[in-house]
Amino acid sequence: MAASNKSPPTLRWGIIATGQISSWFVRDLSLSRSDAKAKHVIAAIGSSSQEKGEAFVKEWIPKVDPAPKVYAGYDNIYNHPDVDIVYIGTPHGFHKQNCLAAISAGKHVLCEKAFTLNARDAKEVFAAAKEKGVFVMEALWTRFFPLVQELQHLIHEEKVIGNVHRVFADLGLDQDLASLGPESRLKNPALGAGTLLDVCIYSLTWGLLSLDRNIGEAAEQPVIKAVQTLSDTIDVASTVVLFYPSTGRQAICTSTAMFRTPDVFCRIEGSEGHITVEGVSASCPSAFTVYSKGQSLSEGKRFTTPNPGFGLFWEADAVAEDIAAGKKENTIMPWAETVRVLEILDEARRQGGARFPVDD
Ligand SMILES: NC(=O)c1ccc[n+]([C@@H]2O[C@H](COP(=O)([O-])OP(=O)(O)OC[C@H]3O[C@@H](n4cnc5c(N)ncnc54)[C@H](OP(=O)(O)O)[C@@H]3O)[C@@H](O)[C@H]2O)c1
Incomplete structure (x- = not known):
């Protein structure tokens, strides 16, 4: 890890697992961006097999030079002398052990969401990180989009729609679960299967960020009301209502495995207008439109920011800057916020009925 006042910091990554999100992540790390705040080196890849790891490099980052070293298994990544930080892209059920x-x-660690299967396990990981003095962050990439930062500023500082009182946010995917085997991360409860941890976490993110400027310990703790539709013990649809007693604000945060949400996935309602947010999914917003009270669809003011990749490089840059500055956690996704969100998810499962073996 090297940093100077003049050049952006360099961070050397070791990647654990070669599934979908890891492929997007390495592709984004390898992008050439004129406004990059860090230099990212993909030093090593760990996969269940050498062949799979090599095929991953060939498909997703064939031009990265020098090519990352590929290893069968993950242990070589944890112990690799050229790796500063491990990116964990395994299913949720493995995050704690990884x-x-x-x-x-x-x-240092950047671990995919959901960070762990429950809040208790997250606290154990953060305690270990504190003792060892390393940086750890949950890869809640959406929060790092400049568009999301701008939206929060407009809602909370500029108050462009007055007092926000209600939010609807949905992330639905048409996952055809019947076609998947029981070992799939989308079906196996031991891996944290179900829509709640997989995608409702993003709907919740929109509710939390829109209704309260504060996060982590500084945030007001909403009352949680939740229902889940279960298939075996995993949820195929979840609805989580956040209710803020001090103001009466509500967020209705939903997920399903049976229907793909249309482009407009979120509506934020305020006393002076409303905002709609759109994108391929609630995890990856591409634009939002602000409507003053009474304005028609054609009169809203649309905001968008360029995204030359998937949008995972913004969180990667933030991590590199934090580590260069000697920080152990990030202010946009601090440890207390990860724990708070997992406590909400724990409570939603307690009310809704989805259980993981680790709960017992
Ligand atoms: N897909 C997305 O859009 C997305 C977005 C944001 C976050 N995430 C999060 O990222 C994590 C991974 O999701 P994903 O969609 O990338 O999953 P995925 O495509 O199924 O890939 C998961 C990878 O983990 C490794 N793995 C190790 N043990 C496994 C096991 N028993 N079953 C399945 N995979 C195993 C495998 O890599 P090797 O064989 O190479 O070891 C596998 O390719 C999840 O926590 C998810 O919530 C996903």
């Missing part, structure tokens, strides 16, 4: 292994080897 994080603890990386931390124990003295590596």
